[in-house]
Structure formats: C-alpha cells, structure tokens
Amino acid sequence: MAGASAILHRGAAVDAAAPAAAIRKAGTVRLEGLGKTYVSAAGKVVALNAIDLDICAGEIFGIIGRSGAGKSSLLRTINRLEQPSSGRVLIDGQDISGLDETGLVALRRRVGMIFQHFNLLSAKTVRENVALPLRVAGLPAAEIARRVEQALGLVGLSGKGESYPSRLSGGQKQRVGIARALVSRPEILLCDEATSALDPETTGAILRLLRDINQRLGLTIVLITHEMSVIREICDRVLVLERGELAEEGPVWQVFGAPQHDATRALLQPLQHALPEDLACRLRKDRRDPQDHAIVELGFAGLAVPDLARLARLAGDGPLRLVLSQIDRIQGRAIGKIVLALGPMTQPDAFAGVSDSMRVLGYVDSTDG
Amino acid sequence: MLTAQMVDRLQQAFWDTLVMVSVSAGVAVALGIPLAVFLVVSGPGGFLAAPRLNRAVGWLVNGFRAVPFIVLLVALIPFTRLVAGTTIGVWAAIVPLAVSATPFFARIAEVSLREVDPGLVEAAQSIGCRRWDIVRHVLLPEALPGIVGGFTITVVSMIGASAMAGAVGAGGLGDVAIRYGYQRFDTTVMLVVIAILILLVSAVQFTGDLAVRRLKVR
CATH class of the missing domain: 3.30.70.260 (ACT domain)
Known part of the structure; x- marks a missing residue:
C-alpha cells in the first residue's frame, strides 16, 4: 500500500518539477540517449549507455554510483572534456557536440568545474590561479583584479591571494578551485568528487559553501560522488548510476526513503544502523x-x-x-x-x-x- | 710550473670553452623546448595528437642522439660550413655541439613535461584555456623545475663534449689538455685543466641546483 502511494506521489512530483524548470533562467542540462564507449587494445568498454536526463536551472543535482559506474565520464560530457560516442548533450537547448575550439572555450566559460584533487597550478599564486580564466579570456587587468578579489571574498579566502597552493590546506585549496570556477560567472558548476579528498569537517564546510553559492548566485550545480551523505547534505535530485546505466532517479527524499534499485540500497547501506x-x-x-x-x-x-x-x-x-x-x-x-x-x-x-x-x-x- | 705563455693559453682555452658551451646551450634551449613541447602534445593522448609526425620527429631525435659526438663533429662538416661559413675554430664547433645538445635536452625536457599532472591540463581546458594557453600557463611553468634540472645536466655533458672540439681546431680546455698535457707529457697542464673543469662543472651544477630549489619552494 505504502509502495503504491509512493509511486503515485513520484509521478506527481516529476510533473510538478517540469513547468518550474521552464520558468527558471539559464543553466539547464539535457542529455539525450547519451552513450560512451572506450575502445582500447583490450577491447570495448561501455562506460555509459543510453542516458536520458534533464537537469533544471538552479538545482543541485547529484550523480552517485560505485567506482567505475561511469559518473566521471557522464560529468565530463557536460563541458565536453569527454566526447560522447552517441547521443546529445544540450546546454540551455544548445547541442554542444559540434562546437569548434572557439565554441568550446565559450561553453567552458559558462560551465565551471572543480576537482577531487583541486588541480591548482603549483607555479602560480592563489590570485594568479583564480585570475587565469579571465586572463586567457583577455579581460582588462583592472576588471580581472576586481573580479578575482570578489571571487576570493565569496569563498572566504580574502588575504590569501599571494600564497602558493602548496601552502594551503585541502579545504583552502578546494576554495581556490571554487573561486577559479566561479570567476567567469558560469551558469553551471560541475563538481567531480569535490569533497572526496577532504576530512569530514572540511567536507561539511565545502558543502555548505556550495549550497550557499547555489542560493546566492542561482547557479546549477551538478556533482558526482560515491558518498550518499553528500547527496543527503545538499542535493535536490539524485541519479543513481550502475555500470553505465541509469538505475534510478528522483528527488533525494524519495530515493532515500524508497530505493528501488539494489545499487541504491547498497550505496545507502553505510548510512543504515543495523539492529544491535x-x-x-x-x-x-x-x-x-x-x-x-x-x-x-x-x-x-x-x-x-x-x-x-x-x-x-x-x-x-x-x-x-x-x-x-x-x-x-x-x-x-x-x-x-x-x-x-x-x-x-x-x-x-x-x-x-x-x-x-x-x-x-x-x-x-x-x-x- | 706553468709558463706565462701557458697561463695565457689556458685563459684563452677557458673562454673558448665558455663561448662554445654557452652559445650552443642557448641554441639547445631555443630549439629543444619547442621540440619537447611538440613531442608531448602531439604524442598519444596529447591535445594535438599527430601520431605520424610525432613518430617521425621521435626517430630523428633518436638518430642524432645515436651518433657519437666525435663522429657528428666530422659528419656535419658540410652543414657546419653552410651555417657558420667555416669548418675551423670555435664557431665551427658550436654548430655540431648545438646539433648534439638539442635532441639530448629535448628528451630530458620532454620527460619533465610528461610528468605534469594531466589533471592540470584538464582543469585548464575546463576554465577555457586554448592549446597555446595550456602550453604557456600550465605545461611550461609546471615543468620548469625539471626543465632547469635537465638543462644543468645538458650543460655539464656539453662541457665534456666540448673537449673533442679540438678535432676541428676549436681549442678549448679539452684541446689544451690533449695537446700539451697528453701529447707533450706536461702533467702540470693536465692537472690544472682537470682542476678547472671540476670547478666549472661544480659551479654549473651548484647554480642549477640552486635554481631548481628556488623554483620548488613555491
């Protein structure tokens, strides 16, 4: 009985979400029949198979799966660090598969990204790291300085501009990564296991920062993680990926409350208390x-x-x-x-x-x- | 003891060695770094993949490295005449020295460039860097400590190679040691040249190490 009502409710929730998306401003992602196959000497590996997905503007969308499930490949198709083998990726309705270098550069200024291992340039200071996206875009120096200061303030790192990344803690490095991703004022922020290399306390602080940014700037956040606790903490909706296939998808409370797939249950296991x-x-x-x-x-x-x-x-x-x-x-x-x-x-x-x-x-x- | 004449001769030889090594080291950097960058970005997985050209350049580089310097010195004489206008003297030695050092240094720089974390290249792409931006802002600055260390090794090995330049009458410390120390049994000259070379190489190595340490402190 409870199961039936949950299913009914799920249908209603999805319908309710659709018109809301149409009202919101830029920052939508649509995947249509997305597939990725890696061909190597060892043979073909299907990383993603026929993924259909709609991410609404302004939401925090989580993608979870075990390692090797294809999360990373999926995320990287959104800014085309990864070229899909089949299907389409649409950002605000624009198909990005045919973009040339100039088009890609323009796209990547609208889609920021942060990484598990931060990927900061060790030979540049914090300020130079954050300034790089604007420098290569050819903005005037005064404008760059102003926006870098603003971005550093937003992530709580004012005054750290002259430090080199090697002098920072993991949490601070990720804040620099976030500032670097936001300095171009993107509509979408991709987070690739952004907290997996951090301790629990720092993880909490970074997740709060991401939620804060999402609310203040209204940008869409797409994150991948292998930890359900991250999804629970900040996501609105979640997609569970299993062996390159979409296992299930829905509002976080629904997926947590009534998981439909074994992969989801396995991922939720660490959060469950067993009977004493x-x-x-x-x-x-x-x-x-x-x-x-x-x-x-x-x-x-x-x-x-x-x-x-x-x-x-x-x-x-x-x-x-x-x-x-x-x-x-x-x-x-x-x-x-x-x-x-x-x-x-x-x-x-x-x-x-x-x-x-x-x-x-x-x-x-x-x-x- | 050394005669005043010999002291002059040694002084001249020291400068000849210095000129030969520094000019050809400059050429090795100017040509070797672009070569190394090309080998990295055009190789498999590089963002400008051109497998055939990459392989061709790779073979060329290996070919030059396979020829011993003393053979190269002679084999390159027609080319040297074309470039330097002479086949005798310091400038005649600079050409083969540069030709030999460039591929050597390029391979060492290539190793440092390859060690740059691919994640950094990915991050640069994700913030809208074009290919040239990646070379300029990511690959070269991140590999710089390794490249400087490799340059030190190159210079030291070039100081060694320049000893053979006497074969084309280029002079230099090695030439003095062979002609006076060895052929005329002047042990003092031999020992003095060895001492100068040790000091020279130590100075180069010390400067190189210092530079690498400075760069890595970041």
Missing part, C-alpha cells in the same frame, strides 16, 4: 510465549509523519519501548525507520498505516531488549 547485535541474536521468528514482546520496524519513506502520540495511543497501556530510531529529515520529510518493542497486549497489526511500511522483525522474551 545483542538484540539480533536473541530474536526469534515466532512467538513462543504469550508474554513475548514483538520487535516491529516502522519505515518512513517521506510520506507518513512519525507521530509519537499516535503510536502511544495505539499501544494502549503498553509497554511500548523505543529500541532504535533513525529518522533523517531530508528536504523537510521524515526518512528512516524506528524499531519498537511491543508488549503482549498490543497487536503489531495495529501499527499498520502509521508509517510507510511496517514489518515484524521477530519476538524476544519479555525480559529482553
């Missing part, structure tokens, strides 16, 4: 004693609201104990699960309908758990 060992080993499949407590898992996929008062009412005189709780708030929706131990007076079936899914994990002695 001590409880799991005492769990029995059947109720042996009338006094046994039922262990019930209530799943929340973003539709039902975890209403504690209602749960308490259903449990009557109890007991009703909270065993495990893992509720995330993603895009304003409750996603996750809670595990309850129900006393012998409460029928597990009574809880059907309070959450998006319900299952009885097993039974334990009344003295356990």
Whole structure:
C-alpha cells in the first residue's frame, strides 16, 4: 500500500518539477540517449549507455554510483572534456557536440568545474590561479583584479591571494578551485568528487559553501560522488548510476526513503544502523510465549509523519519501548525507520498505516531488549 | 710550473670553452623546448595528437642522439660550413655541439613535461584555456623545475663534449689538455685543466641546483 502511494506521489512530483524548470533562467542540462564507449587494445568498454536526463536551472543535482559506474565520464560530457560516442548533450537547448575550439572555450566559460584533487597550478599564486580564466579570456587587468578579489571574498579566502597552493590546506585549496570556477560567472558548476579528498569537517564546510553559492548566485550545480551523505547534505535530485546505466532517479527524499534499485540500497547501506547485535541474536521468528514482546520496524519513506502520540495511543497501556530510531529529515520529510518493542497486549497489526511500511522483525522474551 | 705563455693559453682555452658551451646551450634551449613541447602534445593522448609526425620527429631525435659526438663533429662538416661559413675554430664547433645538445635536452625536457599532472591540463581546458594557453600557463611553468634540472645536466655533458672540439681546431680546455698535457707529457697542464673543469662543472651544477630549489619552494 505504502509502495503504491509512493509511486503515485513520484509521478506527481516529476510533473510538478517540469513547468518550474521552464520558468527558471539559464543553466539547464539535457542529455539525450547519451552513450560512451572506450575502445582500447583490450577491447570495448561501455562506460555509459543510453542516458536520458534533464537537469533544471538552479538545482543541485547529484550523480552517485560505485567506482567505475561511469559518473566521471557522464560529468565530463557536460563541458565536453569527454566526447560522447552517441547521443546529445544540450546546454540551455544548445547541442554542444559540434562546437569548434572557439565554441568550446565559450561553453567552458559558462560551465565551471572543480576537482577531487583541486588541480591548482603549483607555479602560480592563489590570485594568479583564480585570475587565469579571465586572463586567457583577455579581460582588462583592472576588471580581472576586481573580479578575482570578489571571487576570493565569496569563498572566504580574502588575504590569501599571494600564497602558493602548496601552502594551503585541502579545504583552502578546494576554495581556490571554487573561486577559479566561479570567476567567469558560469551558469553551471560541475563538481567531480569535490569533497572526496577532504576530512569530514572540511567536507561539511565545502558543502555548505556550495549550497550557499547555489542560493546566492542561482547557479546549477551538478556533482558526482560515491558518498550518499553528500547527496543527503545538499542535493535536490539524485541519479543513481550502475555500470553505465541509469538505475534510478528522483528527488533525494524519495530515493532515500524508497530505493528501488539494489545499487541504491547498497550505496545507502553505510548510512543504515543495523539492529544491535545483542538484540539480533536473541530474536526469534515466532512467538513462543504469550508474554513475548514483538520487535516491529516502522519505515518512513517521506510520506507518513512519525507521530509519537499516535503510536502511544495505539499501544494502549503498553509497554511500548523505543529500541532504535533513525529518522533523517531530508528536504523537510521524515526518512528512516524506528524499531519498537511491543508488549503482549498490543497487536503489531495495529501499527499498520502509521508509517510507510511496517514489518515484524521477530519476538524476544519479555525480559529482553 | 706553468709558463706565462701557458697561463695565457689556458685563459684563452677557458673562454673558448665558455663561448662554445654557452652559445650552443642557448641554441639547445631555443630549439629543444619547442621540440619537447611538440613531442608531448602531439604524442598519444596529447591535445594535438599527430601520431605520424610525432613518430617521425621521435626517430630523428633518436638518430642524432645515436651518433657519437666525435663522429657528428666530422659528419656535419658540410652543414657546419653552410651555417657558420667555416669548418675551423670555435664557431665551427658550436654548430655540431648545438646539433648534439638539442635532441639530448629535448628528451630530458620532454620527460619533465610528461610528468605534469594531466589533471592540470584538464582543469585548464575546463576554465577555457586554448592549446597555446595550456602550453604557456600550465605545461611550461609546471615543468620548469625539471626543465632547469635537465638543462644543468645538458650543460655539464656539453662541457665534456666540448673537449673533442679540438678535432676541428676549436681549442678549448679539452684541446689544451690533449695537446700539451697528453701529447707533450706536461702533467702540470693536465692537472690544472682537470682542476678547472671540476670547478666549472661544480659551479654549473651548484647554480642549477640552486635554481631548481628556488623554483620548488613555491
């Protein structure tokens, strides 16, 4: 039942997103039947197969997959660092496959990119690194100086202009990378595993910076990552890529709440809390004693609201104990699960309908758990 | 001890060596760096891939490197006459010395250029750099410490090669050592020349190392 309503809701959400995209300004990406095959001496490798995708202006779109899933190839077709083998890439409706060098240079000034290993020029100072896109574009020196200062201010690195990249921390290097990508005032920012080389604290700071930039400048962000936590942190929509194929796609809360594909479930695994060992080993499949407590898992996929008062009412005189709780708030929706131990007076079936899914994990002695 | 005449002769020889090595080193840089850049960007995976021309130039470079300098010195005489207008003296030695040093230095510079992280080239492309921008702002500056180190090696080996320039009457330290130290059994001259060469090479190496260290401090 919960599954059916989720599917209905999904259809509605996609329809609702379409007209919104038409209203927004520049910064859309459309992939049509995109394919990429690498031919080498060892044979052909299909990196991407028939990917169709629409990225709206101003959204943060995440692409996730295991290593080798084709994320990097996909991202690189958007600024044509990678030439697709088949299909089309449209940026604001313009097919970019036929662009010559001049056209490509113009495109790349509209599509910025940041990298996992920052890729800063070691022989240039921070200021020179950030200035390079404008210098090669032939802007006047005064204009370059003004915009570089502005970009460094935006990423919180004013005063670091004369340093060389080797003197900076990883987080600072990535900020320089972001400033360099933004100094041309692009409509789209591509992020290639931008936080994968950073520690968790710095990762958080860089992700907040990206969200801040997305809101202040209204630019579209397309990011690839292998960490679901990054997707959860800042993305609006997500595409799961598996062996070059589109496994699933949708709003982040939906993909997290009701993953449809094994690849998605595998990627979500690190974020899940397993049932505690001590409880799991005492769990029995059947109720042996009338006094046994039922262990019930209530799943929340973003539709039902975890209403504690209602749960308490259903449990009557109890007991009703909270065993495990893992509720995330993603895009304003409750996603996750809670595990309850129900006393012998409460029928597990009574809880059907309070959450998006319900299952009885097993039974334990009344003295356990 | 050394006679005043010999001191003059050594002085002259020192300058001859210096002129031969520095002029041909200048030529090696002027021609070797473009050659190295070409070999890198036209090679497989380069952004100006031209496999056939790349292979042809590669063979040419290897061909010149395969010929021993003393043979090259003689084999190039017609070419030397064409370029320098003479086949005798310092300028006659500069031509073959430059011809021999250029491919040597080009290969060393090529190795440094290849070591530039491809990610940097990709990043440069992503910010709208054209090919020439990439060479100028990425490949050359990033490879500079390696190129300077390679140039030092080239100069040192050229100082060695210039000892053979006496074969075309170019003079220089090596020539003095052979003619006076070896053929006339003047051990003092031999030892003095060796000492000067050691000092010269040490000075070159020291300067080169210092420059590389400075560049790498960034």
